[in-house]
Amino acid sequence: MGASDLSRARGTAEIVAAELGLSVTHVDPALRERAYGVFEGLTLAECQTSFPEEWARFTAPGSAPAGGETLDALAARMLKGAVRAATQMALPALVVSHGRAIRELATRVLGSPVGPLANGAVCRFVVERGSLVHAVVLGEEFGSE
Numbered sequence: 001m002g003a004s005d006l007s008r009a010r011g012t013a014e015i016v017a018a019e020l021g022l023s024v025t026h027v028d029p030a031l032r033e034r035a036y037g038v039f040e041g042l043t044l045a046e047c048q049t050s051f052p053e054e055w056a057r058f059t060a061p062g063s064a065p066a067g068g069e070t071l072d073a074l075a076a077r078m079l080k081g082a083v084r085a086a087t088q089m090a091l092p093a094l095v096v097s098h099g100r101a102i103r104e105l106a107t108r109v110l111g112s113p114v115g116p117l118a119n120g121a122v123c124r125f126v127v128e129r130g131s132l133v134h135a136v137v138l139g140e141e142f143g144s145e
Contacts, residue, residue, distance in 0.1 A: 002026030002085045002095040006033065012120075013096035026089050030081030033098035037068030075104045079132065086127040109135040 001022045003013035009031070013024045038054060039047045048055045057063055064070040069077075078101050085093045099117045105125060106114040109132045117123070117137065126134035 004031035004097050005029045009096045028081045030077050031097040034074045034100045035069040037065040039065045075108050078105050106135045106137050
C-alpha cells in the first residue's frame with residue numbers, strides 16, 4: 001500500500017492497511033496535496049482578506065500563489081507519483097493521496113474539470129506505458145480503456 005508522505009494521508013493509509021492486513025510500503029512526496037504557498041493553512045476568507053492582490057492573481061487560469069504550485073505542475077508531479085506507484089508496488093496498487101491532487105489526475109484523463117471529492121472517496125486510475133488512460137471516480141467512469 002502507498003501514500004503521500006503528509007501525515008493526513010499517511011495516517012489514513014495506515015488505518016486502511018491495518019484493516020486489510022497490509023502495510024504501507026510506498027511513501028512518496030510526489031503524491032502530496034497541491035502546494036498553496038502563502039495560502040497554506042488559511043481559509044478561503046482569510047486568503048481573500050489577508051492577500052487580496054495575491055488572491056486576484058491566483059484565480060486567473062494557470063496561476064499559482066506566491067510559493068505555490070500551478071495545476072500543470074501538480075498534474076505532472078502526481079502523474080510521476082502514480083506511475084512510480086504502478087511500477088514499484090504489487091498491482092493493483094492501493095494509494096492514499098489528497099483531494100485536489102486526485103481531482104487533477106482525473107481532470108487530465110477527462111480533459112475537463114472534475115468536481116470536489118468527498119473525504120474518503122475511492123478513485124481508480126489505470127496507468128499504461130507511463131500515461132493515465134482511465135479513471136473511475138465514485139462509480140462514474142471517465143476516460144476510455
